[in-house]
Amino acid sequence: MKKNVQPVSLKREAKLLPGYLIMLLWLVFTVVLLGWIFAASLSTTREINMGKVLGFESGLHFENYAAAWSSYNVSVYFMNSFIYATCSLAFIILISAPASYVLSRFSFPGNKLIRSCFIIAMSIPLIMVILPVFGLTTQLRLNGSRVTLIILYTFLNIPFTTTFLMNFFSSLSRTYEEAAAIDGCTPTKTFWLVMLPLAQPGIVTVGIFLFLSVWNEYFMALIFATSDRLRSVGPGLYMMVDTMTRTGKLGGLFASVIIVFLPTFVIYLFLSEKIIAGVTGGGIKG
Numbered sequence: 001m002k003k004n005v006q007p008v009s010l011k012r013e014a015k016l017l018p019g020y021l022i023m024l025l026w027l028v029f030t031v032v033l034l035g036w037i038f039a040a041s042l043s044t045t046r047e048i049n050m051g052k053v054l055g056f057e058s059g060l061h062f063e064n065y066a067a068a069w070s071s072y073n074v075s076v077y078f079m080n081s082f083i084y085a086t087c088s089l090a091f092i093i094l095i096s097a098p099a100s101y102v103l104s105r106f107s108f109p110g111n112k113l114i115r116s117c118f119i120i121a122m123s124i125p126l127i128m129v130i131l132p133v134f135g136l137t138t139q140l141r142l143n144g145s146r147v148t149l150i151i152l153y154t155f156l157n158i159p160f161t162t163t164f165l166m167n168f169f170s171s172l173s174r175t176y177e178e179a180a181a182i183d184g185c186t187p188t189k190t191f192w193l194v195m196l197p198l199a200q201p202g203i204v205t206v207g208i209f210l211f212l213s214v215w216n217e218y219f220m221a222l223i224f225a226t227s228d229r230l231r232s233v234g235p236g237l238y239m240m241v242d243t244m245t246r247t248g249k250l251g252g253l254f255a256s257v258i259i260v261f262l263p264t265f266v267i268y269l270f271l272s273e274k275i276i277a278g279v280t281g282g283g284i285k286g
Contacts (some may be wrong), residue, residue, distance in 0.1 A: 077236030168202030
């Protein structure tokens, strides 16, 4: 079967040229910036101060990475962020996926009210709730624990995740549920065995966004992670900037930036197609 190939229209491409140029400039800027940071992470402080990071006159200093990982607590910050991101992501999906399925597929009293509450919760700025939450956790003596941050990340991200997945579940055809009911599946079994696998593109997409959001989160981690043992990569990197600037260990500082940035880069590099499929995809419209 031959595919219909749309002919190239010079007029249409000419209209898109400004957009292409902007994207090209952004790409060049990003590549140059990241390339310079990577080169600086393999250079000495003297080379960085002299602006000779691309020359590698004294060789490649991989010891900057070893020092950043072991001597400047990057390994601790890295593992803390990984724990916060993975644990909160698991709890968010376990709560939001069934909730979004029920809200999008069943009609019951209060359905629209619950949906509206999720939308309102998404519109409330974080700064308005952080101080009351901090006071509550202080009274309950929950500060100074990883569990507190995991709980906060979980519940603060449930409104967005539920709303996102509601739109995805609503796009799936009801023929799937009808076929499952004919086979004797209960609504609960239908969700876990049929509808949840069909919603995998949407779950993967929102999961990636959530992981990166928690990984890069700074404000809450700065307030609730009160010691080096609990700090994530955001506040941890900020503390390292001050320390390494004073001690003159700029190579280790840029090595730390690369280590912290690496998970984000890997996720976008290998999962970009899944992100696009999750945003634009869905089941058979019904």
